[in-house]
Amino acid sequence: MAGVLDSVNQRTQLVGQNRLELLLFRLNGRQRFGINVFKVKEVLQCPKLTVLPQRNAMIKGVANIRGKTISIIDISKAMGGRPVEQTENSFVIISEYNRSVQGFLVGSVDRIVNMNWEAILPPPKGTGRSNYMTAVTEIDGELVEILDVEKILDEIAPRNVIVKQELVDEVSHLMTAEQKPILIADDSSVARRQIQKTMETLGLECIVVENGKLALNKLRELAANGPILEQLSMVISDVEMPEMDGYTLTSEIRSNPALKDLHVILHTSLSGVFNKALIEKVGADNFIAKFHPDELASAVKAAL
Template identity: 85%
Template sequence: MAGILDSVNQRTQLVGQNRLELLLFKLNGRQRFGINVFKVKEVLQCPNLTAFPQRSSVIKGVANIRGQTISIIDISKAMGGRPIAEVDNSFVIISEYNRTIQGFLVNSVERIINVNWESILPPPKGAGRSNYMTAVTEIDGELVEILDVEKILDEIIPAHSVVKDELVKEVSGLITGEQKPILIADDSSVARRQIHKTLVNLGFEVIVTENGRLALNKLKELAAIGPINEQLSMVISDVEMPEMDGYTLTAEIRNNPSLKDLHVILHTSLSGVFNKALIEKVGANDFIAKFHPDELATAVKGAL
């Protein structure tokens, strides 16, 4: 296990190539799960945990890791499964989502794989709304579930999604003439709900798509009707999405003469690994980390 993530900081060369690297792990049983390596800070044997009062039942306790107190979440129990019993023989995946750092307790960690986003598919339609998958893929002839971690975290600590009144007034004052909708692309049901609520609070109509491929198809459909900037205010896209990621979507927009002038905001939980050079590389106008409604509103205001 030592050294499995030594090269994480060198993996940014995948940016804009519609590829990602998944860290594979198991909970209880044979089913494999995956998490984007970009969101992983460290993998370690489960340390000593300290319980604290009034904690959520899915939080096993807290651990002091490199001088930081981190909550350790039993991700199996959080999804309604059996809790992981043998904590001492388990592992913790330290991850960063939406500007917070937490540890996910897992039974075992396998390896890192490199895959193309085109081979990452949406969950089966029969999976239902209560499932915790954001995508699936096939590795070694077996189905790997990529978890909707944003949904899991939101159920433990719901995100604040109300925009300040003064920002609402400022944005409303910039909307002139006929209001043009905003198109959003995000594979997480929780993220779509959060973004939709924020934009509606600002007075916008919203067109919702679940991944980059569907977003691009919708954009082309609108462009066939007439000038795209007369139909949309902007595009707000996640980065991680099955079939086509946000980088590739942005590149496709910039390479399409009928779409190239669209304002594109990348809005993702992949915080902490981006900078201005990466934004410029893929051609996005702006990048904001999830999820803070006032910052999303400020980005929309800047676009207007």
């Protein structure tokens, strides 16, 4: 897998085309799972792990990788499945989510596939709140699950969602008597709750949808009823979402005369530095890596 990530610059060309590349892997069984290649830093044979006392039960151990100590998460166990007993023949996917680097212990790594976000669909209705999927797709006639990694990480190490009182006070001074709501688009249930809680702490009303396609449909519906800025104050959108990603959503907003003046904040776990250079390409007003409530609140304050 040494050459898996040797063309990041080429992959950034997918931005704005509603496309992504998935790294496919398996855990303990035949079921295949996917993770966005943008999130992956490296794939390697599982190194020797050091077991720490009083560690979280989902963390198999830590490994020294290129001079850094990285926690290795037994992702199967974290999802309620069978834990990995033998690590010698397993692989580790080193990933960066929400400004943190961690390793996911997996049984095997398959390949990378290039796909359109339109082929990535929301989880089937009825899967319940306990599932760990943000989306599903079909590859080679088989169902592939795209994991809600943010949910897994939040259960292992919950993030702070409290906004500094100073920021709350500053935003309250900017609020008008008829403050318009914010449209939030995110496919992760954990992320939606985090963002909504932050906005409600600031005294802002939210309209929440699960992906870019639903967000665009809602925006068009509102615009048909009158000027959009008289109904919404801004849009906060994730980047990775089924059916339509945040980059494409932003491009659609900017190309629509009825929507083009909306303030758009891209709020994403894709914290790689190269993403920041892509804001101008799609026309977003701001780009924030998840999840720091004070930074999000500051961005909202600046927009207001």
